[in-house]
Amino acid sequence: MAGNKPRVVTRFAPAPTGSLHIGGARTALFNYLWAKHNGGDFRLRFEDTDKARSSEQNETEILDDLRWLGIEPDGSIPRQTARADRHSAALAGLISRGSVYPCFCPAAETAGEKRVSSPHPCRGLSREEGKRRISDGEPHCFRFRVERGRGFRFTDRLRGEMTAPEDSIGDFTVARSDGSVMYLLAAVVDDHDTEVSCVIRGEEHLPNIPKQEMIYESMGWEKPEWVHIPMILDSERHKLSKRAGAMSVGEYRDRGWVPQALVSYLATLSWSAAPADRLAPLEELAAMFDLGAVARFSPVHDEGRMIHFGKLYMAGLTDEYLAGECGGVLGKYAGGAEKTDKMLLVRELRAACPTVPELVRSVENELSFGGEVWGEPIPVWASAFTERLASIPESEWRADVILSAIKSFASERSLKGREIFHPVRVFSTGSSHGVPIGIILSCIGREETLARMSRFA
Numbered sequence: 001m002a003g004n005k006p007r008v009v010t011r012f013a014p015a016p017t018g019s020l021h022i023g024g025a026r027t028a029l030f031n032y033l034w035a036k037h038n039g040g041d042f043r044l045r046f047e048d049t050d051k052a053r054s055s056e057q058n059e060t061e062i063l064d065d066l067r068w069l070g071i072e073p074d075g076s077i078p079r080q081t082a083r084a085d086r087h088s089a090a091l092a093g094l095i096s097r098g099s100v101y102p103c104f105c106p107a108a109e110t111a112g113e114k115r116v117s118s119p120h121p122c123r124g125l126s127r128e129e130g131k132r133r134i135s136d137g138e139p140h141c142f143r144f145r146v147e148r149g150r151g152f153r154f155t156d157r158l159r160g161e162m163t164a165p166e167d168s169i170g171d172f173t174v175a176r177s178d179g180s181v182m183y184l185l186a187a188v189v190d191d192h193d194t195e196v197s198c199v200i201r202g203e204e205h206l207p208n209i210p211k212q213e214m215i216y217e218s219m220g221w222e223k224p225e226w227v228h229i230p231m232i233l234d235s236e237r238h239k240l241s242k243r244a245g246a247m248s249v250g251e252y253r254d255r256g257w258v259p260q261a262l263v264s265y266l267a268t269l270s271w272s273a274a275p276a277d278r279l280a281p282l283e284e285l286a287a288m289f290d291l292g293a294v295a296r297f298s299p300v301h302d303e304g305r306m307i308h309f310g311k312l313y314m315a316g317l318t319d320e321y322l323a324g325e326c327g328g329v330l331g332k333y334a335g336g337a338e339k340t341d342k343m344l345l346v347r348e349l350r351a352a353c354p355t356v357p358e359l360v361r362s363v364e365n366e367l368s369f370g371g372e373v374w375g376e377p378i379p380v381w382a383s384a385f386t387e388r389l390a391s392i393p394e395s396e397w398r399a400d401v402i403l404s405a406i407k408s409f410a411s412e413r414s415l416k417g418r419e420i421f422h423p424v425r426v427f428s429t430g431s432s433h434g435v436p437i438g439i440i441l442s443c444i445g446r447e448e449t450l451a452r453m454s455r456f457a
Contacts, residue, residue: 008040009197012066012073013080013187016046016058019248020065022301023202023232023240026266030229030294031200032071033267036286043194044073047080049183065249069259070282075194080186083193087181090189090219091142091174099218100174102130102140119148120171142175144214152210157227158296164210172211184208188215191224200227200291227291230270230298240301256357261309269299279312310354317356319343325356326363333367334443341399341442348435367444369452370430378456379423381413386453389441397446403438427456 010031014024028044035042044066048054063077094100103122120143125133134140152164174185181189191199206228216223232240240246247255252262260279267274267285273293274285314322323330323339323346330342346359349366353359388409392401410420425437428449434440441449 006197007195008035008038009043009195010035010040010200011043011045011191011194011196013045013047013190013201014062015050015053016048016055016062017050017053018058019250020062021240021246021248022266025065025069025249025262026232026269027200027202027229028066028071029069029263029266030271030289030291033282033286033289034198034200034291035074036282037289040197041074042071043075043196045078045080045190045194047183047187049080049180049186051081061250065253068253069249069263078190080190083186083190084180086193087186087189088179090185091179091181094144094174094185094215094218095142097218098145100142100144101125101171102134103143103171103173104133104138104140123171139177141173141177143171144174144211144218146171146214152213154209154213155226156206156209157225157291158229158294162206162209169210174215184211185215188212188219188221192216192219192221196224198225198227200229203228203230227294229294230296232269233298233300235300237298237300246301256355257310258313258355261306261313261354264312265306265309268305269301270295270297277312279309279316307354311351314350314353314355314359319347319350322346322350322356322359326360329360329364329367330443333445333448337443337445338398341439344399344439345435345443348439366429366434366440372426372430372432374423374426374456379419381409381415381420382423382427382453382456385409385420385424386450389446389453390450392446394446397442399436399438399442402441403436406437424453428452 012024012028012031014020014028020028032042034040044063046054046059046062048059059079063073066073091100101123102125103120105120105122122130122143123145146169149166151166152169153161154163155161172184173182175181209226209228213223234240234246249262253259260281263282263285264275264279267280268276271289271294273288273290274280320343323342326342326346330337330345334342334345345363345366349362350359353362388405389402392405406420406424409415410417413420421437422432425434425440426432428437428444429440429452444452
């Protein structure tokens, strides 16, 4: 970096208790973009202190999903539990400074840590008494000694200067009775040791700022810049969650989404400057990313806008390529169809599909027989029309020839367009709408078309 400007280091610290979801992916993306925008480092660590729910499989899946998105972490990837000795050393330092004291109160009496109006009963214990009770094996935790009468003033990059009233924060727990430290202390130690200069995380962590700043002050460490981005909401404007139907990044990948589309969509969540009319590579997003342009309001996860980015990706693929991707389905129904007709079918359907697998499913649905039932009397001309189709030889079974035969038959029988096209479509496809019927019948194939029509004729 130029001059004496400190190196920008950001981090993403997920708990490996589940999959990587949209909210976490957006947080990781913003951390990555800001680090790379400033020529800095993006760090990853796993905060696995919830031993019952954390797993190596979740770690692997989260890392795979990040790398699939193109978000590659710099340096090693530590687990928080592997740093227990370092956390214990930091706790010992706080104890020696008098910043932390042992608390022997039953957990039920101090749940929520809302004791603010009066000093905590264990706050005034002498060090000697505290040591004696600990050596006697009495259950205890450790609390941070919050200065009485202190008001809190801190700065968040998105929200400016923020305050908390005097005595609004009570002595909070920093370590459990088994000696393991709590998130508040562990995160500070880990961020300091990895030289994190900018903490970009969800706004639900805003209440932690004063507590963590007090830990930084007590340790004599430089505080990072705080950036708390707004949470993502669902369509009901509730916090986005798996329970509300949100899919994980891995599920989107399994459904055929491509990382370019997902990244471009995630970038628009609270960042209005992100390109909305095209897919932007990570390098371009990093070059233009500005934390100052991130909005404070919570964005809504919009499947329609996400599909828009999927369609932008699909628009960059050729008909030939997509027809090849649909080869299995087309071969099943349209083995003898003209290549041109297969391409026309793909061209008709591709615009509505955000992913290649969705296009394949759409082609399958179009060619397979649907469930619509013909509820009217069978037209008197059905048998004659089937014979007309049967007169078309296999070598000439093409969309243009089929369409010409339909129009010619209709003219001979004085049938209006809907009077023939609608029943023929329902008889041959089991659906009342779809791509032009000549293309459909060509791709269904002569033998299958006649078999379907014969059921009605």
